Amino acid sequence: xxxxxxxxxxxxxxxxxxxxxxxxxxxxxxxxxxxxxxxxxxxxxxxxxxxxxxxxxxxxxxxxxxxxxxxxxxxxxxxxxxxxxxxxxxxxxxxxxxxxxxxxxxxxxxxxxxxxxxxxxxxxxxxxxxxxxxxxxxxxxxxxxxxxxxxxxxxxxxxxxxxxxxxxxxxxxxxxxxxxxxxxxxxxxxxxxxxxxxxxxxxxxxxxxxxxxxxxxxxxxxxxxxxxxxxxxxxxxxxxxxxxxxxxxxxxxxxxxxxxxxxxxxxxxxxxxxxxxxxxxxxxxxxxxxxxxxxxxxxxxxxxxxxxxxxxxxxxxxxxxxxxxxxxxxxxxxxxxxxxxxxxxxxxxxxxxxxxxxxxxxxxxxxxxxxxxxxxxxxxxxxxxxxxxxxxxxxxxxxxxxxxxxxxxxxxxxxxxxxxxxxxxxxx
Numbered sequence: 001x002x003x004x005x006x007x008x009x010x011x012x013x014x015x016x017x018x019x020x021x022x023x024x025x026x027x028x029x030x031x032x033x034x035x036x037x038x039x040x041x042x043x044x045x046x047x048x049x050x051x052x053x054x055x056x057x058x059x060x061x062x063x064x065x066x067x068x069x070x071x072x073x074x075x076x077x078x079x080x081x082x083x084x085x086x087x088x089x090x091x092x093x094x095x096x097x098x099x100x101x102x103x104x105x106x107x108x109x110x111x112x113x114x115x116x117x118x119x120x121x122x123x124x125x126x127x128x129x130x131x132x133x134x135x136x137x138x139x140x141x142x143x144x145x146x147x148x149x150x151x152x153x154x155x156x157x158x159x160x161x162x163x164x165x166x167x168x169x170x171x172x173x174x175x176x177x178x179x180x181x182x183x184x185x186x187x188x189x190x191x192x193x194x195x196x197x198x199x200x201x202x203x204x205x206x207x208x209x210x211x212x213x214x215x216x217x218x219x220x221x222x223x224x225x226x227x228x229x230x231x232x233x234x235x236x237x238x239x240x241x242x243x244x245x246x247x248x249x250x251x252x253x254x255x256x257x258x259x260x261x262x263x264x265x266x267x268x269x270x271x272x273x274x275x276x277x278x279x280x281x282x283x284x285x286x287x288x289x290x291x292x293x294x295x296x297x298x299x300x301x302x303x304x305x306x307x308x309x310x311x312x313x314x315x316x317x318x319x320x321x322x323x324x325x326x327x328x329x330x331x332x333x334x335x336x337x338x339x340x341x342x343x344x345x346x347x348x349x350x351x352x353x354x355x356x357x358x359x360x361x362x363x364x365x366x367x368x369x370x371x372x373x374x375x376x377x378x379x380x381x382x383x384x385x386x387x388x389x390x391x392x393x394x395x396x397x398x399x400x401x402x403x404x405x406x407x408x409x410x411x412x413x414x415x416x417x418x419x420x421x422x423x424x425x426x427x428x
Contacts, residue, residue, distance in 0.1 A: 004019070005018070010209055014193065016194075017363075018194075018195045018199065018201040018204040019359075023198065024198045025099055029106060029359075035048060036088050036090050036091055037087070038089060039158075040158055044169070045161055046169050049086040051091075051181060051182045054178055055113070057122035061107060080105060082094065082108065082109075088297065089297060096355075096356060114186075141243060142308070144237075145408070147162055152403050153403045187217060190220055192363045195359070226299055231403060234414060235410070237409070241408050244307050244405075246305045246322065247303060248401075250301025259378075259381045262382070263340045263341065264390060265293055267332060267336050287307050287308055292306065305324075314409075314416070318416050332387060334387065
């Protein structure tokens with residue numbers, strides 16, 4: 001399944017990667033910048049996200065300005081899908097269009113990154129849009145519980161702050177501040193343009209040179225380091241559920257232990273017979289949603305277990321979560337491990353499927369690791385994981401700081417945490 005990638009670099013240092021898919025009839029273009037909320041200094045919280053929004057308010061194109069409506073019309077006229085996303089580690093601008101419209105899509109994405117106009121009249125309106133996005137987020141209890149988890153795990157660092165910023169920081173942005181922040185951060189060596197579809201590498205390089213070649217060279221601002229702290233945080237809210245997270249420091253991307261923790265996460269939370277859904281939902285009926293994830297960052301990570309439960313069962317649910325991970329090392333079976341590897345293999349196939357997922361896989365690999373791990377390389381790494389690897393990883397987790405984050409109706413959770421007393425998370 002390994003793809004035949006062609007890689008190149010523009011004179012300014014921006015990297016371009018192409019996977020040609022003859023006969024596909026369409027082209028996916030993704031421009032990824034190694035710039036996210038981790039690049040924000042104190043007082044600039046939310047800058048990366050606000051810039052990603054406001055570049056869509058107007059660009060320079062072929063020597064003339066395209067305003068908000070003209071730019072939107074140009075995207076709609078292509079009939080394709082344009083999108084953008086800001087995360088902790090990176091910002092991406094994406095397009096999916098018919099193959100014959102690839103030149104126009106390159107021009108639009110290049111304009112957003114290299115030649116945004118930040119029209120004065122549009123900035124206050126877009127800031128209001130983002131403030132409304134914040135208000136809407138106040139009704140997303142799952143998201144709020146996730147914010148509580150990360151702020152407890154990584155306090156005082158951008159990794160622990162909301163990507164969207166705060167109402168105070170966002171309200172304080174001006175057109176000139178946003179333009180200056182983008183100018184400082186959006187530099188060529190941080191840019192990876194990935195292209196997949198019915199297009200040759202020579203064509204992709206030509207379009208990239210024309211539309212991304214003007215991005216300035218520079219150093220940019222290094223991301224702020226993340227530091228896992230651990231701790232317990234409970235936030236009450238007048239809702240009918242308790243949102244519980246139990247988390248440990250994970251592994252940064254590319255480390256040898258990454259596949260082991262990925263498989264532990266699957267064993268605990270992925271599938272009807274995974275440990276958390278089996279014990280909390282299927283056998284007891286205490287929750288609709290249980291999950292586990294392993295998030296890998298560039299210098300840290302987070303392995304987290306999660307459940308949305310009946311508040312009356314919050315304390316018992318936390319006890320089960322602790323017991324399941326604490327006991328995993330000496331109770332995991334070969335069948336569970338093989339099932340997890342099968343689930344992981346299907347996920348890898350999705351990542352390397354031709355199109356948008358493949359373009360994202362390539363871009364994130366280059367940004368995080370400086371290279372693109374092949375499908376077979378990653379498959380072998382997961383297949384090599386043994387029961388002993390799982391046991392040793394769990395033992396290390398149990399010796400490290402942890403996070404318990406509870407959001408919502410958490411009175412029962414408070415009682416269980418008080419009963420636990422000390423910091424140990426050995427099986428209860």
